Amino acid sequence: GEDGSRDLFISGATLKATVDSIDFSLLELSEIPPDSYNAYYAGWDLTEHPPPGVTTIHHPMGDVKKVSGDFDQVSTPQSTADIIGGGELLDYYYFSFWWVHQWDFGSTEGGSSGGPLFNNDRRVIGVLSGGQAKCGDSVKYDPETDRIIFNKNVNVNDYFTRLSVAWDYYPEDNKQLKRWLDPINTGLRTIGGYNPVTNDIGPVISHEHFNLYPNPASDRIYLAGRGDHEPILNYTIYDLTGKIVLAGNILSENLAEINLSGLQRGIYILNVRSRMKSESFRFMIE
Numbered sequence: 001g002e003d004g005s006r007d008l009f010i011s012g013a014t015l016k017a018t019v020d021s022i023d024f025s026l027l028e029l030s031e032i033p034p035d036s037y038n039a040y041y042a043g044w045d046l047t048e049h050p051p052p053g054v055t056t057i058h059h060p061m062g063d064v065k066k067v068s069g070d071f072d073q074v075s076t077p078q079s080t081a082d083i084i085g086g087g088e089l090l091d092y093y094y095f096s097f098w099w100v101h102q103w104d105f106g107s108t109e110g111g112s113s114g115g116p117l118f119n120n121d122r123r124v125i126g127v128l129s130g131g132q133a134k135c136g137d138s139v140k141y142d143p144e145t146d147r148i149i150f151n152k153n154v155n156v157n158d159y160f161t162r163l164s165v166a167w168d169y170y171p172e173d174n175k176q177l178k179r180w181l182d183p184i185n186t187g188l189r190t191i192g193g194y195n196p197v198t199n200d201i202g203p204v205i206s207h208e209h210f211n212l213y214p215n216p217a218s219d220r221i222y223l224a225g226r227g228d229h230e231p232i233l234n235y236t237i238y239d240l241t242g243k244i245v246l247a248g249n250i251l252s253e254n255l256a257e258i259n260l261s262g263l264q265r266g267i268y269i270l271n272v273r274s275r276m277k278s279e280s281f282r283f284m285i286e
């Protein structure tokens with residue numbers, strides 16, 4: 001196909017975390033992509049359970065975006081013998097990978113490395129490290145689907161670094177994801193994606209003790225109690241860097257209001273706590 005557009009780009013990034021025994025690197029962009037770029041911020045999932053089907057988005061040989069999928073359950077290597085083809089993959093812990101045995105549609109190849117692996121909830125669970133897969137030659141045409149059928153014998157054995165291993169296997173900040181993706185220790189194991197253009201976040205966030213609404217918010221949010229809870233609560237609001245931007249106390253019998261008029265548009269984390277309970281919410285100000 002034709003080359004992709006080079007009109008939408010951002011140059012420069014800061015390396016936040018990387019390590020030589022688990023194949024991942026976390027970069028922070030030098031600036032926030034403009035809304036006109038229609039960027040989507042994918043959610044992630046620290047699941048330890050192999051999902052029943054996965055999809056990856058990648059750029060083989062630096063080509064325009066391609067999508068590949070496997071309808072079968074992925075697995076995790078049980079020893080280095082499961083790292084088919086060996087090579088540089090043996091430089092990393094074998095247990096740090098998701099193993100895609102064969103792609104059912106599409107394939108990866110050189111240049112696809114770093115592509116995200118999505119579960120069926122469309123959340124990232126891994127990033128491509130390497131493998132044997134490559135793009136095969138066309139073998140026939142299917143008139144019913146109007147698709148070219150490619151040789152699948154070469155679409156095998158790809159290995160993706162598991163986010164759950166990269167999360168906090170090492171305690172150092174510059175060798176883990178947790179420090180940067182959960183800077184206030186909310187304990188969240190999964191988080192949904194964010195579309196800054198369409199604001200597709202649910203209007204009400206429900207937790208065990210409270211509901212938060214509206215979401216997105218403008219100048220205030222409300223906490224509605226669910227069941228019995230203490231009347232005096234402390235709250236702290238953080239931006240995504242972990243910086244405290246607002247804090248205070250609220251008296252809450254059934255409904256509490258928090259004024260947000262001093263905060264800028266963006267994504268925030270609200271932590272509500274009492275002597276016995278603590279809950280965290282992610283919300284957006286538009």
